Amino acid sequence: MLIIKNLKVSVLDKKILKGLNLEINDGEIHAIMGPNGTGKSTLSKVIMRDENYSVDGIVKYNGEDILKMTTDEVARLGIFLAMQYPISIEGVSNADMLRTALSIREGKSINLFKFVNELENAYDELNFDKNTIHSSINEGFSGGERKKNEIIGMKMLKPSLIILDEIDSGVDVDNLKIISKNILKYKKESNASLLIITHYPHILKYIKPDYVHIMNNGKIVKTGDYNLALSILENGYEASVVKEDNTCE
Amino acid sequence: MNKILMNKKVIDKDEVVDNIDNSIYDIKDNCKLVINVDNSINSSTFNLGNNSELIINKNYKLNENEEEITINLNGVNSRVDYNFSTLVYDNQKYTINVNHNNISTISNIINHGVVMNDSKLEFIVNSSVLKGNKKSVLNQESKIIVLSKNNSIIKPNLFIDEYDVDARHAATIGRFSSEDIFYLMTKGINKEEAIKLLINGFLNIGR
Numbered sequence: 001m002l003i004i005k006n007l008k009v010s011v012l013d014k015k016i017l018k019g020l021n022l023e024i025n026d027g028e029i030h031a032i033m034g035p036n037g038t039g040k041s042t043l044s045k046v047i048m049r050d051e052n053y054s055v056d057g058i059v060k061y062n063g064e065d066i067l068k069m070t071t072d073e074v075a076r077l078g079i080f081l082a083m084q085y086p087i088s089i090e091g092v093s094n095a096d097m098l099r100t101a102l103s104i105r106e107g108k109s110i111n112l113f114k115f116v117n118e119l120e121n122a123y124d125e126l127n128f129d130k131n132t133i134h135s136s137i138n139e140g141f142s143g144g145e146r147k148k149n150e151i152i153g154m155k156m157l158k159p160s161l162i163i164l165d166e167i168d169s170g171v172d173v174d175n176l177k178i179i180s181k182n183i184l185k186y187k188k189e190s191n192a193s194l195l196i197i198t199h200y201p202h203i204l205k206y207i208k209p210d211y212v213h214i215m216n217n218g219k220i221v222k223t224g225d226y227n228l229a230l231s232i233l234e235n236g237y238e239a240s241v242v243k244e245d246n247t248c249e
Numbered sequence: 250m251n252k253i254l255m256n257k258k259v260i261d262k263d264e265v266v267d268n269i270d271n272s273i274y275d276i277k278d279n280c281k282l283v284i285n286v287d288n289s290i291n292s293s294t295f296n297l298g299n300n301s302e303l304i305i306n307k308n309y310k311l312n313e314n315e316e317e318i319t320i321n322l323n324g325v326n327s328r329v330d331y332n333f334s335t336l337v338y339d340n341q342k343y344t345i346n347v348n349h350n351n352i353s354t355i356s357n358i359i360n361h362g363v364v365m366n367d368s369k370l371e372f373i374v375n376s377s378v379l380k381g382n383k384k385s386v387l388n389q390e391s392k393i394i395v396l397s398k399n400n401s402i403i404k405p406n407l408f409i410d411e412y413d414v415d416a417r418h419a420a421t422i423g424r425f426s427s428e429d430i431f432y433l434m435t436k437g438i439n440k441e442e443a444i445k446l447l448i449n450g451f452l453n454i455g456r
Contacts, residue, residue, distance in 0.1 A: 050431060075437035101436040157436060157437060
């Protein structure tokens with residue numbers, strides 16, 4: 001269970017999140033929607049303890065105080081972030097990275113045969129070229145391929161909370177279906193919870209959320225169900241939000 | 250250096266070696282010499298004949314070391330590919346002289362170093378083309394990653410007296426990016442192991 005209370009975040013002197021509250025119970029699917037620049041990606045990076053932000057408030061996962069942890073410790077609690085812009089790393093392969101990550105979590109070297117088998121299966125299920133297993137992470141990949149690669153990482157690391165930051169951007173319809181199918185399959189097997197960050201309700205057609213939150217100006221300003229996402233698609237953000245808070249900054 | 254004391258070796262067929270001593274190597278026309286070493290080759294000279302090829306792959310993890318290698322591309326179409334990576338804890342200096350002494354000669358010189366402490370790593374690459382040696386291709390790429398205070402130096406020298414050549418050189422000294430480290434850490438890898446992965450990856454590039 002993820003609990004966020006009165007979360008305030010700034011970079012240098014710029015306030016980005018201004019008292020955000022959110023609770024995600026095990027197995028729930030939440031979507032956060034909102035226009036550009038409202039702090040959606042910031043939220044995902046703060047949960048992953050990106051050191052570039054100054055943070056105040058409470059963020060707890062299964063009772064553990066995330067704000068006292070380092071990025072790798074948060075990941076090992078079972079939180080996985082599929083990044084909006086996954087970077088490429090020359091010389092380090094996907095297999096190297098995932099094998100190292102799993103070994104650290106297990107506290108010992110992992111069974112290589114089992115690992116390679118599982119990794120190859122993940123590539124197959126995402127319809128991804130297995131020849132890239134041992135080539136540099138994301139090097140020469142398109143935006144869509146990079147997103148698929150994040151989902152391969154998800155399947156291998158088996159998180160209990162998955163944060164998808166704009167997983168649909170740069171991905172064509174066919175690949176979005178493959179990505180969604182894999183996420184749903186994993187969710188069914190694991191009862192993981194999902195936090196989907198997105199501009200467009202498109203992905204929510206494939207992964208139906210239990211809750212939809214609209215974020216604006218560093219806060220969640222409205223919460224509803226899937227119908228709220230449909231209303232945004234039809235009417236836009238402005239009309240979908242009855243502004244409750246018009247205080248000046 | 251007193252070259253009279255150096256052994257002279259003639260390469261008159263294709264060869265792969267994993268160990269060399271201080272010598273002058275004459276690689277005859279149409280022959281190829283591949284050298285894979287992880288021990289210092291101190292100071293050696295290579296003379297290449299027509300259409301001959303030299304490939305040097307060096308991966309070092311040595312104590313204090315100084316090396317000077319001279320490669321003379323004497324024959325038409327002769328070519329050298331030099332891939333070097335070094336993990337550095339002590340002062341080290343590497344000088345590579347590449348002389349393009351004929352037309353259509355190719356040199357590709359790659360140096361990668363990771364300096365783990367305040368030691369000094371020097372890459373001095375001198376590539377030269379005399380007038381008339383047209384259609385030669387020269388490439389130099391030297392990169393150093395420092396994990397502590399930087400004392401390292403790269404000299405990416407090109408001495409070219411001919412218009413009709415394709416020459417490029419790149420030299421960078423820097424650190425691993427915080428984005429790379431963050432990305433690896435979000436997968437559950439601690440900072441120390443993330444940096445180890447990046448070091449191994451960086452030293453493997455070009456192999």
